[in-house]
Amino acid sequence: MNTEGTITVRTATDDDWDAVALLDAHAFGEHQNAEDLAETQILTSSRHVVMAWDGSTPVGVAMHFPMSVTVPGGAQVEASGVSWVSVAPTHRRRGILRRMFTEQHRNLDAAGAPLSLLTASEATIYRRFGYGPATEEHRVVLDRRFAQFHPDVPAVTDVRLVESTEASALLPEIYHRWQRKTAGAQPKPPIRWERFFADRENVREGLTALFFMVHPDGYVAYRRNMSGDTKVVVQEFIAVTDDAYAQMWQVLVGIDLVDTIEVSQAPDEPLPFLLTNNRLPKITGHHDALWSRVMNVEAALEARTYAVDAQFVLDVEDPFLEAGGTFDVTISAGSATVTRTDAPADASMKLDVLSSLYFGTHRASRFAASNRLWSRDSDALHTVDLAFSTDRASVMGWGF
Known part of the structure; x- marks a missing residue:
């Protein structure tokens, strides 16, 4: 614990979770329901949460999730996933974030994980604390009506459409193989899989429930929008092999009654060169991720x-x-x-x-x-x- 003026920074207790949820809701504009908060308490514990208080009023929070990550070469390295970082709008420009981060990162340093990770809601905040963008994603839109594949692309022989129950039995093992070979990827905790397959209405953003296709070495989870601009919105596209990647893209393009396919992918994905018209995939956004x-x-x-x-x-x-x-x-x-x-x-x-x-x-x-x-x-x-x-x-x- 450290105190400066009226602001005290300390480790949270189990009695502080309602205050954590309140700060997060005001910072990110989304109320945490009981299931959301319960998931977070499975991923971490109050001893991994640092809070700032002005007297008895909570004014800041930062926590971390213990995790690991694949680094170049395939090693699995212990890491701390910093998350839920916010300062109350009533207490801006008082150095509260720096004080919380100092307390938190001294604790992380003492714990010994070689890496700390986060996702940044704003790109200008975290460099001062030694963080740099590590991965990038392109938001790509493909008009499937005009997509034709190069004749040398492997034929579709191993892709199946499956229901959620079968997908829940198959996808975690495929993801595990992909994660172990992909730098930047973290193991996905069981609670995240449970939430993914629960597919609650409040995470669909007006789209359909999830659809799934699987290949022995990959899977795609996607939603559809059937009103207005008809489209497929890919939620996860995981390919362990190039063959799986090519086959699953052909099946996506074969989906009828939609005009476009939207997907976030790494900048070096081979999609343009699977197509006879490499200009067809349009990059509509470019952002950092990890x-x-x-x-x-x-x-x-x-x-x-x-x-x-x-x-x-x-x-x-x-x-x-x-x-x-x-x-x-x-x-x-x-x-x-x-x-x-x-x-x-x-x-x-x-x-x-x-x-x-x-x-x-x-x-x-x-x-x-x-x-x-x-x-x-x-x-x-x-x-x-x-x-x-x-x-x-x-x-x-x-x-x-």
Whole structure:
């Protein structure tokens, strides 16, 4: 607990959940019902919730969900999923968020998870705390009426349409295989699957109940809008293999009585090149999804793999906590040994930049061009750029 003026920041108790729900409702414009709050209490506990109080009035909250995440190379790394972050509109500009985050992140640092993750409602808030965008998504609209597939695309042989009961038995195992090979993806807790298949009316946003198609190596869960602009809205598109991806897209395009298909996907998905007209998929939105903060530079960098063997020195500035320093990174057979050093740096950056580089979606060269990463020379930049690169963009598994 810490107190400054009339504001006290402390760990929540089990008696504080109604206050947590009140703050969240005012911050995000949606009242939490009993089921929502019960789910959150399964995903975390009051000891993982930090609150700010003005006397007896709750004025701020931040919590985290213990989780893990796949990093480049396939390792499963312990992480803290920061969520439900808000400050009451009555108490803006008083440093409450920084005080809560300081308390929370010192606790996270002591717990030892190498990474902290979040999803950001606003893009300008979290860089000051060492977070950087780690994954990106494109919102894509495809007019299925004009879609034709390239003749070399594999034929549809293994896709089935299933009811929710069968889907609930099949999808978790498919997701698990996809998650283990996809950087940025987290295991999905059982309560999230329960909520997904419950498919409550209040999460449908005016669309139909969920439909499901499955392939041995993938699945699609989608809704339909049958009034106005008829469309399919994809909720989850999970493909473990390229063959599953191609087959399921062909089935989606074959759905009658709708004009368009809407989906969020990684920027490097191959959809345009499955089609004879690669211009047909229209990108209607582009946004970040998962944000990350490297809590422990040595542990995090040693957990992932790298594209090339190399040796370089990184100087990392952490203006929020004490994760920064100068680090020797020696990569052999794709794995890194990371130690603190006094040697001159080959590249320097703030922690939010390193956190963006970590999952491989973003490149060091782009940050250098933005004057947010300094390198000793072009060769050093090229080495760092190539080492952190990955074959595929990272993908967030589920939002929290």
